Amino acid sequence: MRYLLIAFLFITSCSGDTSSPPPATLSIQVPEDQAIIGSTRVEVRGSATGVASVEVNGDVVDVVGGEWSTVLNASDGPLDIEVVAGALEESRSVTVDATAPLLVLESPERGFYRDLAEGDSILVKGRVEDATTGIESVFLGGQSVVLGPDGSFETEVLLREGLNDISISAVDRAGNESTSLRGGIAGSFATPTETVGRAFRVFVQREALNTLETVIEETVTPELVTSFVTANFMNENVAVDTITFDPIDLEVNTSTGALSVTLNVANVAVAGSFTISDDVYPTTIEVVQMGVTLPLSVSATDDGGLSLSFGTAVLDLEDEDLRFNIAGLTQDDANFLRNVMRQVVEYAFANFLSDQVFDQLFDPNVLIRRIEVFDRVITFELKFETVQVFGDGILVELSVTMPDEEFEEVRDVPGALNRIPGNPNGPVSENDLLFTTTHQALDRIFHGVWRSGLLHQTFDQERFAGFELPIELTVAELGLVLGSEVNQLAPAGTPLALRLRPLLPPVVDLTQDSRISLALSETMVDLVLQPSGGEEIVVASIAAFLELDVLLELDGVEVLVGFETNVRADLDSEAVDFDDRAIEGLLTDILTLVPDVLAQSLRLRGEADVEWVILNNPGIELHGDGAYVTLSTAMTPNPDGFTLDL
Incomplete structure (x- = not known):
């Protein structure tokens, strides 16, 4: 029995699991050894078995599901990663580089000008540095740039007529990128006040003259004609009391080199007193139907005005259509009365049209144009150069001259860009009114707008009223975006503003399909603090490059302007060492709203307007290899907008 017990104890002591536990494992999956990390937050991850946790650079990290x-917070430079799990150790050596390369662009200067007659290229010169990982590549306008041993570069860039934007980018081995922008204008330059001939071509289709005909037909009323005749017709043999007639039918006739106006009217009744052989006959003389044709000559005057002159009126009135009932008249007396009556009706209609209606249809002040932005105004004048009449319409050519006004903060430049347009090759629109201009004329006008300071504006919170800003324009709000360093510059409630200082005038681009584009390069934008009772503090300045697609809308005869905006920014200076991307992004977001704020206050109008016509259904056509733009519109008569001043 004793032997059985010993055997049982021996067997049970040997029946348990005697295998060894599996060995612990440890691996680092991310990052790879010798990797370059483009962020100061470095992700470290891996796998482990046989342990509940690992230590990463001394910090305990739990193991979950193996x-x-x-994430390690690091600074730029080498980073050694040590992972320990019991007796196991793994390590990685990486380089952290979260800083974009230093890119210094020494040439060209901001807002450069280059006369293409003196050379068609410009030197682009600078240097790049990246002390942590080194430069991977440098690109200029999409082309690789060769660097010297010290990181310097120097190359020539061909310029084209008009605006030239130069963009150079440097990328380090961590993928961080720096970009620098420069903008300038190349071409030939003219004195800003030099007249641009044939700046505008206005073509009125023959069918569009129906608008004019309708306005005149509703203007020539018995009451107005009676007032005109009684006040101005001088003939001792007649005293007119009233003139009545049916609504007139008027037609403006065009043929090559000739223009005339024909008026037809029926049932004319002239009531008054007629003196025949010293006898006075109160009576009414009737005209069954009659017509008057007036030859009209339209031309430009030497001083740029418009001359309207009428030839001798041709009266179409048959004797049988002229009726009166005065007993006892001799044939000579009847003929005398007919001649007097012819003088009356010719004067009533022919002279009324020439001396009153046509004389007041055109106000010379319509040629004086105004551009208003907030409280600033620039005024310039258009002048007639030629007026030509064709069978299918009337062509008017006008020049433009900008005023000699210069805002004190505008920099001196060689002159206004002077791009000479070629053949227009169009337009093809058949709308009522075709208004054609050139990039040369638009460049000159926008140069004048820039030169007069209309674009040098300051935008505070009040001017952005009605627009959704990314932040409220105060120091406190700015500190939330850029950091607490801002609060050291001024109290939290100090207001902010954007101040625009465009180094270059807008340049027109007419190469896009059915749209006008404006480019404003090198527009310096200062973010300024405005302490109460103290001097402004410039927090940061960027050079903004704006591309604006112009949206035109017609309100009667007034042109309303809107914009679709794209903005690029290049940090120029800063009062505190901010995050460059943060300050550029913030100012870009705010600046995107500025063109719409300007458009809301922008007014394009004349000292006088042609209110008897309403323009609608506008269309835009670009032609002539990007040198011409035609705005075409339909014309609708608005007789209520024309009031004769007798």
Whole structure:
């Protein structure tokens, strides 16, 4: 029995699991050894078995499902990563580089000008540095740039007529990128006040003259004609009391080199007193139907005005259509009365049209144009150069001259860009009114707008009223975006503003399909603090490059302007070492709203307007290899907008 017990104890002592536990494992999956990391937050992750946690650079990290991960906060430079799990160790050596390369662009200067007659290229010169990982590549306008041993570069860039934007980018081995922008204008330059001939071509289709005909037909009323005749017709043999007639039918006739106006009217009744052989006959003389044709000559005057002159009126009135009932008249007396009556009706209609209606249809002040932006105004004048009449319409050519006004903060430049347009090759629109201009004329006008300071504006919170800003324009709000360093510059409630200082005038681009584009390069934008009772503090300045697609809308005869905006920014200076991307992004977001704020206050109008016509259904056509733009519109008569001043 004793032997059985010993055997049982021996067997049970040998029946348990005698295998060894599996060995612990540890691996680092991310990052790879010798990797370059483009962020100061470095993700470290891997796997481990046989342990509940690992230590990463001394910090305990739990293992969950065989996986572990953590993020290390690091500075630019070498970073050694040590992971320990019991007796196991793994390590990685990486380089952290979260800083964009230093890119210094020494040439060209901001807002450069280059006369293409003196050379068609410009030197682009500078240097790049990246002390942590080194430069991977440098690109200029999409082309690789060769660097010298010290990181310097120097190359020539061909310029084209008009605006030239130069963009150079440097990328380090971590993928961080720096970009620098420069803008300038190349071409030939003219004195800003030099007249641009044939700046505008206005073509009125023959069918569009129906608008004019309708306005005149509703203007020539018995009451107005009676007032005109009684006040101005001088003939001792007649005293007119009233003139009545049916609504007139008027037609403006065009043929090559000739223009005339024909008026037909029926049932004319002239009531008054007629003196025949010293006898006075109160009576009414009737005209069954009659017509008057007036030859009209339209031309430009030497001083740029418009001359309207009428030839001798041709009266179409048959004797049988002229009726009166005065007993006892001799044939000579009847003929005398007919001649007097012819004088009356010719004067009533022919002279009324020439001396009153046509004389007041055109106000010379319509040629004086105004551009208003907030409280600033620039005024310039258009002048007639030629007026030509064709069978299918009337062509008017006008020049433009900008005023000699210069805002004190505008920099001196060689002159206004002077691009000479070629053949227009169009337009093809058949709308009522075709208004054609050139990039040369538009460049000159926008140069004048820039030169007079209309674009040098300051935008505070009040001017952005009605627009959704990314932040409220105060120091406190700015500090939330850029950091607490801002609060050291001024109290939290100090207001902010954007101040625009465009180094270059807008340049027109007419190469896009059915749209006008404006480019404003090198527009310096200062973010300024405005302490109460103190001097402004410039927090940062960027050079903004704006591309504006112009949206035109017609309100009667007034042109309303809107914009679709794209903005690029290049940090120029800063009062505190901000995050460059943060300050550029913030100012870009705010600046995107500025063209719409300007458009809301922008007014394009004349000292006088042609209110008897309403323009609608506008269309835009670009032609002539990007040198011409035609705005075409339909014309609708608005007789209520024309009031004769007798």
